[in-house]
Amino acid sequence: MSTSIPPKRVLPQKEAALFRTLLQMYETKLYKKGVKTADTILKKFPEHGETLCMKGLILHSMDRREEGLELIRKGVRLDLTSHIVWHVYGIAHKSEKNYEETLKCYLQALKFDKENLNILREAAQLQLQLRHYEAHVESRNTLLRLRPQLRQNWFALAIAYYLNGDDARALAVLQQFEGTLKNIADGDVELSDILLFHVKLLEAQGDYATAIALLEGKRDEHRILDRVAIRLTRARLLGKVGRVEDARDSWSLLLQRNPDSYDHYRDYLASEGLSLDNPPPETKSRLLEILDRFASLYPRASAPRRLALDVAEGDTFRSLVAPYVVSGLRRGSPSLFSDIKTLYRDDIKRAIVEDIVLRIREELAASNAVAATPQEKAGEAPTTYLWTVYFLSQHFSYLGRYEKALAMVNEAMEHTPALPEILMMKARILKRAGDTFGAAEWMEKARRLDGQDRFLNGKCAKYLMRSGNIDAANKRLGLFTKKDSVSPGIDLEEMQSVAYLQQEGDAWLRQNKLGRSLKRYHNILKIFDDFEDDQFDFYAYSLRKFTFNAYLELLAFEDRLRGHSAYISAATAAAKIYLKLHDGPESPHADDQAGKHGRKKKRPEASTNGANSANGKASESPVPSGGADAEGRDLLSTKEPLQQAYSILSRSDGLIRNHPEFWVVTFDVALRRAKYLQAARALQTAKSLHSDDPEIHVRVVEFTSRDFSTSEARVAKTIERIASELAPRQSLEQYNAEYLQRHPNNPPAILAAARALHLIKGAEGSEDTRSLIWQLLHPECIADVKTCLAAFAFIGEVCGEDIQEEFRKSCSARFPLATIFLRPKEQEDRRKVINAFTESAE
Amino acid sequence: MMTSETLISHVSPTPAADAIPIERIPRSADWKKPPPARITTASLTKNNIGTVKRINQVVFPISYSNKFYDESLAAELEEFNRLVYYNDIPIACVCCRFDRTTGSDTAKLYIATMAVLAAYRSLTIGRQTLALVLHAAAAHKSPKISVVYVHVQVSNTEARKFYEREGFKVASEVKDYYKKITPANAWLMEREITAEDTGHKEGTADRPIAV
Incomplete structure (x- = not known):
């Protein structure tokens, strides 16, 4: 407590008592009474800072934020040396998740009340949230000094040192702490966790021998309770310290416990000096021998058999894979194909x-046809045949042979017509073949087989989103969301269903409803903000419950949060929409054009028509999902779309998982903002990660064919240098031709080369561009629907409508199953049919 | 169907002689042998009625109205109207209704549909399903059930044989029973509920149905 209290803070006894009740009222959320009490004090002492602050805080909690903040600020000014006012100010900031400001206020409060445990603890927590590791160490030191009898303070300090990279001090704290322990009860879980952390620290320092000694000692004293962790750590340490024989025995023991763990096999083999990843040919027979030994040792385990398939080749492979596959087919394992593929x-x-x-299918089909009782003749259950054709349909679908896949799935359906997996497979094949409407129809049929299956329901909604039946999709989802929620969409948003938000965002984008789409992507970004906030409370929890090891894992996860692929996808998608807004201002004919080019645009340059959510609204039934401003008009009305795109992208971490698309969009944004150096760096990074990515190729050509001489001289020079490293400016055409030669039959590469050619030669090269695009339809090129759809949009811009129409017809012929090459009107009709079909359900 | 020659020329990197016929691939080696076929049944609900519709659609030449399926969901029929699974795959179903005698608490049980998918016949599934229905009929108190009957199209000798094996007798031939399919006549087959049906469960079927 501070030594001299300024006279203006001191209240007479009666008011002081009132102030104490006021504090209690805030704690117990008696806000209205609190305001009254505060007013009573303020009537006599209108300048009493602490009371003003408390009143402000209560108002702030009552949704009168601005007013509350105003009072708090006033209170702070009136009594700058009171820890209470600063604490209150901090709490107000914290409730707005403004952690930096909160921490500042708390530190200020601590100046006037150095040993306030509550504030110290909260400050320490905030320092971790903000990753101020050094300051955090200090706070934890103070806390330990004030309360050394609390176990958690010791451990928390060790963790603080560890996070600050000071393993030696962390170890010292642990040792000192463990030395003071006396009379520990048996089965002390907290201590067990601490000891495991201790071992982990020793391991991180490379002191393996000590780590093993500690681990074994504490194991024998029954102080470490997690037996699996003991075994795993011990085996790993033995390997690291070079006690190979012991390590091998440890891994065998672990395998005995779980003979289906791929990791244990890898570790065991490593202790034999063998590796499963690209094993040198001379080690293969040894590998197979060992795996075979395990296979006969553990007859019910599939892992050694599956791993052997990775290693074996030729006839050995054939003789091993046959029983493996047949066993899966006989057991009726639907996941067999994903295991094998x-x-x-x-x-x-x-x-x-x-x-x-x-061959199996042939044999089974033959015995089916001949024998009235198939199972008697071949000794096979009828389901073996079913799973065999199911497997084949997955197989051919995976290889892009959709007609064949359909034939197989139809065969399965004739055999067993009411198994949802089969109908779902048919939907999936149609989806891949480009028939989004047929896919949605079959998924809906599958859903009707089992109304209780939420997985099926979700799939069905996803497929309906893809076919553009967004309303119907939401209705389906509503069968499983909270009944008292305003709409299924709002419930799913609250439940942080990123998959849903992404799907709906994509679906709106395909219909060129940019506002709605953008809204969904922003919802996703917001969810990740929430994830970031969530770690705050977990620290306090892990302090209480001694779950520090889990907390450390969470911190590691949070540090990589902005690189999560769901985040990156949403961020890039949102940035692309902002690019569209920048490139193509809303045109009064948005609706006409949306009809013509209404399909999903892959590339931002492809955008000629801005979306117009206001126009879009008239033609559609009001969709209840999305909450206020579901159409995202606020977002669309931004004056600085490029700035928005930039700020979204700059918060992402594209290096954690290599997303080429992220770098491409970063480049696109930087180029339009005339930040040429940024653009150049993005391209450099992208190229170092994915040198031959088609989208990146287009950007490299786009960049190097530009003239930067107008830039500031020094910058221009650097850009020139980078550009010349990326591609030879003088012979871009040849550079492009070489790229094409490297990927002669790769559809995305052909499209990329065509786009690059257009960038180099412009309108005068349109004939060459056209013939390049037509190469996509060459029989030798295994074109895919997606690329052709992008090519369709591209050729429309370059060569005009007639040629685009010609290309559309060729695509329709090339992909007879696909519906996405139908005319927009025809697509709309199909969509209506699907809608009517879904409504016929109930 | 693909002949083995085209097969080899397409895909086989090794001679066909090396291929192992499926029956020679060890089945009951101790590794992951398939569990014996498990047959289970479930009562009909509005959630699984779609499956019943689909099975009936495939097995019968006539289609049944939505009203028919709605009525099949009645709570009093729960023990008679079942969906049958073979290793968790829906493959058969039965729908019945009461044919009440006016003035007394007795009824005949009418089997409106009983379907087993073609690929799953001759596995005693039909027999077990019927045994389940007969057992439920024998145990039923209100109304009390004395007789079970069914219509079989006169061309369907396979079904007739099946019911005869299970103790049904042709009571009469109903003229023009079917409106939209030929032959339009149907056999009316009947069976009385006996005391033995009460104690069925283990007796008649090779594998008892798990309910």
Whole structure:
């Protein structure tokens, strides 16, 4: 407590008592009474800062934010040396999640009340939230000094040192702490966690021998209780310290406990000096031998058998994969294909699997046809046949052979017509083949088989979103969301369903409803902000519950949060919309054009028509989802779309997971903001990560074909240098041709080359561009629907409508199943049919 | 169907002789042998009625109205109207209704539809399903059920044989029973509920149905 209290703060006894009640009223949320009490004090002492602040804080909590803040500020000014006013000011900031300001206020409060435990604790928590590790160490030191008898303060200090990178001090704290422990009860879980952390620290320092000694000692004393953790850590440490034999025994023991853990096999093999990742040929027989030994040792485990498939080749592979596949088919494991398909990276293995499963189907089909009782003849349950054709439909769909896949799935459906998996598979094949409407229809049919299945329901909604039946999709989702919620969308938003928000955002984007779409992407970004805030409370929790190891994992996760792919996808999608807003101001004919080019635009340059949410609104039924301003007009009306895009992108971390798209959009934004150096750096990064990515190729050409001489001389020079490193400016055409030669039959690369050519030669090269695009439809090129759709939009801009129409017809012929090459009007009709179909359900 | 020659030329990197026929691939080696077929049943609800519709659609030449399915959901029929699963895959279903005798608390049980998907026949599934229905009929108190009957299209000798095996007898041939399909005549087959039906459960079927 401060030594001299300024006279203006002192209240007479009666008012002082009132002030204490006032504090209690705030704590117990008796806000109205609190305001009255404060007013009673203020009547006599209108200049009493602390009371003013308390009144302000209560008003602030009562949704009268501005008024409250005003009072608090006034109170602070009147009594600058009171810890209460600063604390109150901090609390107000904290409730607005403004952590930096909160911390400043708390530190100010601590100046006047150095040993206030509450404020100290909160300050420490804030320092972690803001990653002020050094200051955090100080706070924890103070806390420990004030309350050394509390166990958590010791451990918290060790963690603080650890986070600050000071492992040696962290160890010292732990050792000192452990030395003081006496009379510990058996089964002390908290201590067990502390000891494990201690071992982890020793390991991080490279002191393996001590770590093992501590681990074994405490294990024998029954102080460390997590047996699995003991075994895992011990095995790992033994390997690191070079006790190979012991390590091997430890891993075998772990395998005995869980013979299906891929990781344990990897570790075991490592202790034998072997590796499963690209093993040298001479080690393969040894690997197979060991895996085979485990397979016979653990007859019910599938991991050693599956791992052997990665290693084996040729005839060995054939003899191993056949029983593996057949066992899966007989058991009726729907996930068999996803398990197997990773082997398809090897073409020979793929062919062998295909051969085997086709053969099985043939045998089963033959015995089916001949014998009245198939199971008697072949000894097979009828479901083996079902799962066999199911597998084949997945197989062919994966390889892009959709007609064949459909034939297989139809065969399965004839055999067992009421199994949802089969109908879902049909929907999936149609989706991949570009028939979004058929896909939605079959997914809805699958959903009707089992109204209780939320997974099916979600899938169905997703497919309806894709076919543009957004209303119907939301209705489906409503079957499982909270009944008292305003709309399914609002409930899902509250539940932080990123998948839903992304799907709906994409769906609106396809219909060129940019505002609604943008709104959804911003919802996602907001969810990640919430994730960031969530870690705040977890610190206090982990202090109380001693879950520090989990807390450290959370911190690591949070540090990489802005690189999460869901975040990056939403951020890039939102930035692209802002680019559209910048490139194509809203035109009065938005609706006509939306009809013509209304499909999803992949590239921001493709945008010629801004969206017009106001126009869009008239033609659609009001959608209840999304809350206030669901159409996102606020977002659309921004004066500085590029600034918005930039600020979104700059908060993301594109380096954590290499998203080429992120760098491409960053480049696009920087270029339009005339930040050429930024653009150049984005391109450099992108190229170092994905040198041959088609989108990046287009940007490289776009960048190097520009003239930067108007820039400031010094900058221009640097840009010139980077540009010349990216591509030869004098012979861009040849550079482009070489790129094409490297990827002769790769559809996205062909499209990229065509776009680059257009950038280099402009209108005069349109004939060459056109013929390049037509290469996509060449029989040798395994074109995909997505690329052709992008090419369709592109060629319309370059060569005009007639040629675009010609290309559309060719695409329709090339992809007979696809509906996305239908005319917009035809698509609209199909969409209505689907809508009517979904409504016929109830 | 693909012949083995085209197959080899397309995909097989090794001679076809190396291929292992499925029956020679060890089945009951101790590794992950498939569990014995498990047959379970569930009562009809508004959530799974779509599955019943789809099975009936495939098995019967006539389609039933929504009203028919709505009535099948009645609580009093729960024990008679079942959806049957083979290893968790829906493959059969049965829908019945009461044919009440006016003035007394007795009724005949009418099997309106009983369907087993073609690929799953001859596995005693139909027999077990019927046994379940008969058992429920014997145990039913109000109304008390004395007789079970069913219509079989006169061309469907397979079904007739099936019901005869289960103790049904042709009581009569109903002229022009079906409106939209030929032959339009149907056999009316009947079976009385006996004391033995009460104690069925383990007796008649090879594998008892788990309810």
